[in-house]
Amino acid sequence: MSRRPARPEETEHAALDLPHEADDIQVDNAPVRRHQHQDLTIEGYSRAAVQTYWRVVELKIGFDLGLQPWSFMTTPTWTVSHAHMDHIAALPVYVARRRLMRMAPPTIYLPASAVNDVKTLLGAYQRLDRGRLPCNLVPCRADEEFDLSREHVLSSFATNHTIPSLGYTVWDRRKKLKQEYLGLEGHEIRDLRLSGVDVTHEVRLPLVTFIGDSNPSVLDTNPDCYRSRILILEMTFVAAGHRREKIHKFGHMHLDDIVERADRFENELIIASHFSTRYHEQQIRRMVERRLPASLRGRLLLWI
Known part of the structure; x- marks a missing residue:
């Protein structure tokens, strides 16, 4: 005798109160927070030893690949600050997803010391997955520049962590008329250009700076960090009881490091x-609220 089909209320799904329609389910494979600052949208998430990933949507660039939200796949250019797992683990996943979706191979800037090992890692995944992982790995050293577009330049700078690490700044560059030609008519400027005279000079403004993991000395050796419109930095520790010399030794910052430099931040x-x-979140908010000076209130955003 055949058994009657189980009624919905008798099934495991019914016991778990799962929806019957797949369209009711929204899957977010990674946490993402979002903030709009004027014309720039910052998205991402970061937690020490867990995962770090950021992107600036309008600039079409991301910073670190500790995890790879599905929506971040469309960003074609990434930087990697260092090769700790919570900052680089999703690099093969990101490359594979772009190939799966028939997107152009991405460009990934990373410390030169990590390039060969990342190539080895990608090679191992290609053999396991039996699929190509095409990407352009660009080795970076401190104080180098790379053209992102006509309007934007990427620069790298040394940070201070337990392994080789870099920070990155995206610069806005514009051509401005040189001071000595400001009073000329349009046709006069045109004639000078046609005669071979360079009538403009380049003006750069730091748009976004991403520090990655570092002790606070990076701020003092790279003053552009203080001038960037948007500064993304780590503040791994906030409690008063921690020994800062130990925190700095392992390449991290404390809330007190930010407070001591409060008057230098122009961001x-x-x-x-x-x-x-x-x-936990409330601890962080309470400790920062207690210590944050007036000069930083309204400008410092806790990304928890």
């Missing part, structure tokens, strides 16, 4: 992130 927006997992 429109400072995003503080990469908090230790030993803190």
Whole structure:
């Protein structure tokens, strides 16, 4: 005798109160927070020893690949600050997804010391997956520049962590008329150009700076960090009881490091992130609220 089909209320799905229609399910494969600062959209998430990934949508560039939200796949250019797992683990996934979706191979800037090992890693995944992982790995050293577009330049600078690491700044560049030609008529400027005279000079403004993991000495040796419109930095530790010399030795920052330098930050927006997992959200907010000076209030955003 055949058994009657189980009624919905008798099934495991019914016991778990799962929806019957697949369209009711929204899958987010990674947490993403979003903030709009004027004309720039910053997205990402960062937690120490867990995962770090950021992107600036309008600039079409991302910073670190500790995890790879599905929506981030469309960003064609990435930088990697260093090769710790929570900052680089999703690099093969990102490359594979772009190939799967028939997108152009991405360009990934990373410390030169990590390039060969990343190539080895990608080769191992290609053999396991039996699929190509095409990408352009660009070795970077401190104080180098790379053209992203006519309007934007990427620069790298040394940071101070437990392994070789870099920070990155995206610069806006514009051609401006030289001071000595400001009073000329349009046709006079045109004639000078036609005669071979360079009537313009390049003006650069730091748009976004991403520090990655570093102790605070990076701020003092790279003053452009203080001038960038948007600064994304780590503030791994916030509690008063931590020994800062130990924190600095292992390449991280404390809230006190930011407070001590409060008057130097000219940034429109400072995003503080990469908090230790030993803190919960309310602890972080309470400790920062207690210590943050007036000069940073309204400009420093806690990304928790």
